[in-house]
Amino acid sequence: MYVPNIVYGLIPPMLIAFSFITPLLSLIIKSKKFFVFYTSILTLLTFILSLFIVIDVFREGVVLYPFGGWPPPIGISYIIDKLNAFMALIVALVFMLSIIASTTYLKHYQKASTLAYFYTIVLAIFAGAMGSLYTGDVFNLFVMMEVMCIGLYTAVAFHRSKAGAVEAAIKYSFVSIIALILYFFAAVLFYSGFQTLNMADIALKARGGVEGLLSSGFFGNYLIDLILGLALTIWVFTLESALVPNHFWLPDAISEAPTPISAIFPAAESVAIYVIIRYMFTIFGADSIIAKGHIREVMLLILLILGVVASIVGGIMMAIQRDVKRLLGYSSISHIGFIYIAIGLASSTNVMQQALTASIFHMINYVISSSLLFLSVIAMEKSINSRNIDDLAGIGRILPLTGFSIAIGVLNLIGIPPLGGFYSKFMLYQVALEASQPVVAIAIVVATAITLMGYMKLLYIVFGKTTTREKLKEPLTVSIPVVLLALICIALGLTLTIGFMDILKELAIAAYNYGPYTKVFYDYMKMLFPR
Amino acid sequence: MNIMVFDPFTATILLTSAMALLASIVYILVLSIRRARVTQIGEEMYIGGESEDILSLKVPSILALYWGIIRRSWKEAFDILRDVIHSGILNEWYGYMSIWLSFLLLLSIIAIAIYMYIR
Numbered sequence: 001m002y003v004p005n006i007v008y009g010l011i012p013p014m015l016i017a018f019s020f021i022t023p024l025l026s027l028i029i030k031s032k033k034f035f036v037f038y039t040s041i042l043t044l045l046t047f048i049l050s051l052f053i054v055i056d057v058f059r060e061g062v063v064l065y066p067f068g069g070w071p072p073p074i075g076i077s078y079i080i081d082k083l084n085a086f087m088a089l090i091v092a093l094v095f096m097l098s099i100i101a102s103t104t105y106l107k108h109y110q111k112a113s114t115l116a117y118f119y120t121i122v123l124a125i126f127a128g129a130m131g132s133l134y135t136g137d138v139f140n141l142f143v144m145m146e147v148m149c150i151g152l153y154t155a156v157a158f159h160r161s162k163a164g165a166v167e168a169a170i171k172y173s174f175v176s177i178i179a180l181i182l183y184f185f186a187a188v189l190f191y192s193g194f195q196t197l198n199m200a201d202i203a204l205k206a207r208g209g210v211e212g213l214l215s216s217g218f219f220g221n222y223l224i225d226l227i228l229g230l231a232l233t234i235w236v237f238t239l240e241s242a243l244v245p246n247h248f249w250l251p252d253a254i255s256e257a258p259t260p261i262s263a264i265f266p267a268a269e270s271v272a273i274y275v276i277i278r279y280m281f282t283i284f285g286a287d288s289i290i291a292k293g294h295i296r297e298v299m300l301l302i303l304l305i306l307g308v309v310a311s312i313v314g315g316i317m318m319a320i321q322r323d324v325k326r327l328l329g330y331s332s333i334s335h336i337g338f339i340y341i342a343i344g345l346a347s348s349t350n351v352m353q354q355a356l357t358a359s360i361f362h363m364i365n366y367v368i369s370s371s372l373l374f375l376s377v378i379a380m381e382k383s384i385n386s387r388n389i390d391d392l393a394g395i396g397r398i399l400p401l402t403g404f405s406i407a408i409g410v411l412n413l414i415g416i417p418p419l420g421g422f423y424s425k426f427m428l429y430q431v432a433l434e435a436s437q438p439v440v441a442i443a444i445v446v447a448t449a450i451t452l453m454g455y456m457k458l459l460y461i462v463f464g465k466t467t468t469r470e471k472l473k474e475p476l477t478v479s480i481p482v483v484l485l486a487l488i489c490i491a492l493g494l495t496l497t498i499g500f501m502d503i504l505k506e507l508a509i510a511a512y513n514y515g516p517y518t519k520v521f522y523d524y525m526k527m528l529f530p531r
Numbered sequence: 532m533n534i535m536v537f538d539p540f541t542a543t544i545l546l547t548s549a550m551a552l553l554a555s556i557v558y559i560l561v562l563s564i565r566r567a568r569v570t571q572i573g574e575e576m577y578i579g580g581e582s583e584d585i586l587s588l589k590v591p592s593i594l595a596l597y598w599g600i601i602r603r604s605w606k607e608a609f610d611i612l613r614d615v616i617h618s619g620i621l622n623e624w625y626g627y628m629s630i631w632l633s634f635l636l637l638l639s640i641i642a643i644a645i646y647m648y649i650r
Contacts, residue, residue, distance in 0.1 A: 239628070246628055
């Protein structure tokens, strides 16, 4: 009998368990170094495990891990394919580097318990993000999103003596809790119609195949449940990924959160975008029942329009920011817009693969570059104790490693060849033309031009005139992660021709080709319940 | 005659490297040719409401000019986006969010109605 490797289901429970243990440890252990070491080792281990999973999934194909031995669709199961395995690797990398950089950020705190408090939150967010990516269960996704978001609300309010931080956390939690409750309602609707919560099971049923399924047929008029449930799901995850008009919480939350948490936000948003891709292409793809009434196409068209609006609104708002973190928050909104443009263009089946490749590639570029820039802010904050762009002018000259990394990150987000950001925008442009959407192609160029105004301010930080020429000491715990991310940015573009493009295409195929995703579920279910 | 055909990615990398190489050669040439020039004029200028006689410097910097033009031409867009949409008031956020939610729900109700009618 096939026994799945325990590693597939290990990461989220392990992180949650250690997150719970951390406050207890802080009662006994009073060493700051211990908590830094303990969390760094944990995140490194998680990164290695997620790397192992990626290699395994690329070699062996989709894997299914049933929790507690409960067979799907009765129990919760993780279904890991190339897309979510690779996304989890990127998320794990960002978390690992953010935690390493956080040691500099938290240096001035005297008490070990403060560090324990911070790392408890970070581990919970990490667990939630990894769980949301790996899960193959509609309800477990809700639980894991809750874990991630509750961690994020708490993290935003970390500086609890600052009114702005508390206000941002309250606002973020108010809107996000409402959203997640609506997703819970969507899960209820899916269950009521499809009689199952397993994503692969729903995907099979959405294509009309019910033969041999343990969850048997449908209940009532399932199409009504499906349409309403999908509408709610889209709304919720556009909020969690901060797509216009659900983007308001992001600039406040991202600028008031501790900077290592701000660096984690792009990864958290990418989780929500992944969920949208999973729902709209794997579970309810172009050949599913929902595509028949064109409702899926209309929903994707709306996402396309909102993506265009987001990319322009984010770009305009970037230009009038003085706070570097707030500017990066609006930059996030703009890039999320670009990603949604690609997702919207994927409604046309003849460009689906290219559009999804563009969206996934742009998402990877955005997460890496945006996290890089936020981590660079830690070095700047620590050096001159300001986030105002005017005060930071020319700081790249006195912090050369940070300056180099900021320049690479910004150029990648602008889309300068030969960095990855250029190719993802180029693909996006090409897809828009191939999908006979010249207006969208022009909008992509216009939005990029508008964002330039904001990015020039960031380049001003690197190349501007400074009052001092004295080089400052750069903290290694920040310099190493940012330089590493900068090198990844360069590698993302340069490795496209030598194999990375093929990997991206495989990720896109994994997103819309539901065959392997559902087969692993079906085979496992049949093995346990031969009929 | 042999015509080399590259895929877009290789072509972009080659062209960018060629352009970077060319730009660096030109930069080195310019550095070697030009004379040393020391001036402070124009570096501390800003766009302000004062008349010219108050300002000691006659030429504003290129950066100040750029931002002056951008701020003027985009003023209306900035005002609307900042004061009307991004006011930071939670109730207004709920308003915008509800519009998008209501729109999606309305769309799904219409889809359901069409589905029921067609069926």
